[in-house]
Amino acid sequence: MISLRDKLKSYGTKQERPKAPPAQADCYRVSGRTKRGDYGLPDFLNADLIKDLSGMELSADVPLESLLFLDTETTGLSGGAGTIAFLTGLGWFEGNEFVVEQDLMRDYPEEGAMLDRVQELVERSQMLVTFNGRTFDLPLLESRYTMNGRRVALTRRQHLDLLHPARAVFKLRLRHCRLSNLEEAVLGIAREDDMPGSEIPKAWFDYLKTGDFTLIEQILDHNAQDIRSMPLILGRLMEMYRAPLSEPYQEDIYSIGRVLDRRGQTERARKCYHAADKGAMSLLSRLSLAESYRKGTDYQASAQVYERMLKEGQGSVEVLVRLAILYEHRLGRPEEALRLTQRAMLLCEDDEQAEQLNRRYRRLKSKTERTV
Numbered sequence: 001m002i003s004l005r006d007k008l009k010s011y012g013t014k015q016e017r018p019k020a021p022p023a024q025a026d027c028y029r030v031s032g033r034t035k036r037g038d039y040g041l042p043d044f045l046n047a048d049l050i051k052d053l054s055g056m057e058l059s060a061d062v063p064l065e066s067l068l069f070l071d072t073e074t075t076g077l078s079g080g081a082g083t084i085a086f087l088t089g090l091g092w093f094e095g096n097e098f099v100v101e102q103d104l105m106r107d108y109p110e111e112g113a114m115l116d117r118v119q120e121l122v123e124r125s126q127m128l129v130t131f132n133g134r135t136f137d138l139p140l141l142e143s144r145y146t147m148n149g150r151r152v153a154l155t156r157r158q159h160l161d162l163l164h165p166a167r168a169v170f171k172l173r174l175r176h177c178r179l180s181n182l183e184e185a186v187l188g189i190a191r192e193d194d195m196p197g198s199e200i201p202k203a204w205f206d207y208l209k210t211g212d213f214t215l216i217e218q219i220l221d222h223n224a225q226d227i228r229s230m231p232l233i234l235g236r237l238m239e240m241y242r243a244p245l246s247e248p249y250q251e252d253i254y255s256i257g258r259v260l261d262r263r264g265q266t267e268r269a270r271k272c273y274h275a276a277d278k279g280a281m282s283l284l285s286r287l288s289l290a291e292s293y294r295k296g297t298d299y300q301a302s303a304q305v306y307e308r309m310l311k312e313g314q315g316s317v318e319v320l321v322r323l324a325i326l327y328e329h330r331l332g333r334p335e336e337a338l339r340l341t342q343r344a345m346l347l348c349e350d351d352e353q354a355e356q357l358n359r360r361y362r363r364l365k366s367k368t369e370r371t372v
Contacts, residue, residue: 027111029104031099062127070137071089074201076201077201102220104220126158131163131233133161134159139154160234257288273289283314317348324337334368
């Protein structure tokens with residue numbers, strides 16, 4: 001009688017390990033085309049507008065046809081060494097059309113063919129455009145090239161990540177700036193029967209187990225919409241920076257002003273603050289306007305903004321303290337600074353801030369008494 005131990009031993013010596021499926025010469029590829037005019041983008045993207053919305057310094061305007069829009073679908077949403085991009089969506093303008101091409105790994109051996117195609121299209125482009133590609137898509141693809149024994153420096157290429165300029169403009173109004181949120185709130189596009197991004201990794205693994213290609217079709221639809229939305233978002237942002245004062249939402253106008261302020265476009269920023277000075281946005285707009293004048297050393301103009309705020313009932317502790325600092329250190333009026341500090345002490349409800357105000361009050365009191 002053969003023992004279980006002998007059976008296991010015989011299995012280990014006689015049975016061969018299953019071989020990995022042979023690598024395919026290509027990957028699954030699907031493409032579609034839409035009209036170029038649907039996107040409203042000019043033949044050349046203005047370098048100054050690109051700098052306004054992204055901070056990117058360009059030596060010249062960028063030909064539209066030199067852009068490559070890129071988005072991946074992956075086996076995980078947190079990145080890491082075990083995460084693979086199994087689908088890469090790519091979009092570019094060609095003649096009178098916008099081309100969307102999707103390259104899919106039907107199984108792991110097809111990764112090399114997919115990466116070949118991505119590299120080919122990347123190398124013929126001048127600028128990559130993504131949505132959150134800076135921290136996710138590009139580092140992930142770059143790591144996959146490394147794992148496949150190649151060196152393709154995607155993260156060093158000229159790259160416009162639309163997530164960051166979109167957040168800078170829309171976060172104050174929309175709070176959440178996922179691409180689907182922007183499509184609905186900014187572009188007026190509502191997705192129907194869309195597979196949520198969080199379900200995509202599981203759907204691909206289920207496809208590997210079952211061979212059910214309907215799962216892949218849903219992923220392809222989701223990815224294609226991502227690619228088509230990116231040039232629309234880019235066009236909308238460029239339109240907003242071209243004429244920010246024409247925008248209907250004060251939150252967006254104010255947010256553009258903040259970006260322009262950081263870019264050193266002071267006068268344009270101040271016009272945005274003035275235009276956004278309505279309703280719920282009045283306080284923020286005036287605070288930013290006064291701070292802009294202060295940074296520009298126009299201390300009197302800054303003080304006038306704060307005085308107007310106090311006159312119109314916007315006398316918070318912050319406003320009183322900022323104005324007191326101006327009067328003491330920039331305008332040579334310590335008596336006014338003392339008066340404002342006293343008002344701030346009456347409103348203050350924070351113990352730590354109250355102690356700071358007490359110290360300021362004692363110092364100003366001493367200063368004013370010495371000048372009598």
